Amino acid sequence: MSNTDYYIKSYCSIKNQRVSLNGSILFKDESKSYIDFIKATYKNQNVKYPKFFKMDNLSKLAFLAADVLLKNEELNTESENNIAIVFSNSASSLDTDRKHQESIQNKESYYPSPAVFVYTLPNICIGEISIKYKLYSENSFFIFDNFNADHLFTYSNSLLSSNKADAILCGWVEFDKEDNYEAFLYLVSDKGNIKHTKQNITTLYNT
């Protein structure tokens, strides 16, 4: 199968207090803080997954963006799904890394939180999504200075053409302090209406 046979089946964006799916706004909220916004989004999307509240900020963002996409896929979460995950960002898990660092800063008050520490890697958010949707396939989390459509395109095509996965959930999920959050995730497979090209990925990301 050549590269041109793959398609962007659906895409989701969460930024500027808005959640959109395939270009249409699903939810918007005037909450000033990210924490209030993401909680309002969770309730609006009727997610019902208590572990969400234990996640760090990056995982909450990635989890909800993935949830918006995957709940329309009607996956059987009782069996394994061969969907790979390829994520990227620039801040890695820096927001949580800082929280952990603060908790070990003072030797007189040295109480690192295990619940914070377990999120001091960016790819933990991939695990959260994989657990919920039973995604048993390849996964990678890349760190770039900026959104890198080139790399995501090439890597996804490689996974699909080598039959490593039936579909790829990929994109950019970034959280670095309250006012800097953005998720842009999309599903690539051999079905869909938008051709999987670097240009289309870039266009959708910038929408």
Place this chain on the structure above:
Amino acid sequence: MDALKQELKENIIEQLNLEDMSPDDIANDDMLFGDGLGLDSIDALELIVMLDKSYGIKLTDPKEGRAIFESINTMAAYITEHRTK
């Protein structure tokens, strides 16, 4: 002891991010793990840190936690006997 139990419930809800749960939702003899509140292994570690930070109790053997963290009643009894602050 009742004040301590109330305090424990509030701390557990806050520290373990038990959203949409209030102290009234936790009975003193509810199982904290398993079929009760459904806490997990990371929560158990958080409770060990909480014992140290809030009550000056250092658990050197994590296996001790199984009996101590069985319920609010068992936690309160252990803290009352061993607290250093």
